[in-house]
Amino acid sequence: MFKHRHTLPLLAAMALGAGLAVAQAAHAQETLTQRVQEEKTMHLPARGMSMAQVEKQYGAPLRKLSPRGGDSAHHPTINRWEYSNFIVYFEKSHVIHAVLNTPAGNNRDPGAVN
Incomplete structure (x- = not known):
């Protein structure tokens, strides 16, 4: 064979x-x-909440990471706020997603992501 x-x-x-x-x-x-x-x-920020609503309900984030995108209408500005247990992603000033900040994910150091 x-x-x-x-x-x-x-x-x-x-x-x-x-x-x-x-x-x-x-x-x-x-x-x-x-x-x-x-x-x-978990009680994470809901899609559509404004930055002001998130900050009022969850307090100030540990860090506000550098915005990404914003170079065209097809690439709106994405802001990321890091809390102790989760990260909130905003398109311009409204929540589009919130994810757990766990070792199982890739969110150990979101500030290092380009």
């Missing part, structure tokens, strides 16, 4: 690598699903 003996170990290593990749993807999906469920149970 195989002309070279070294082909079999290579195929075994590739199969093992593929199996590990599938397991990692399944774990990532499980972690993401858990995070989404956790976000649903």
Whole structure:
């Protein structure tokens, strides 16, 4: 079946690598699903709230991160406010999304994101 003996170990290593990749993807999906469920149970700022409403209800953020975008009508300014447990994303001055600030996500240091 195989002309070279070294082909079999290579195929075994590739199969093992593929199996590990599938397991990692399944774990990532499980972690993401858990995070989404956790976000649903938390009282996070709602889509459409103004910056003033968020600050009145949740207090001042730990940091107001540098705005992104705003270079055209197709790329509106996105502001990010960091609180101890979550990050709020604003399009111009209204909430478009709020996410948990957890080690499971990629929000460990949102200020470092370009």
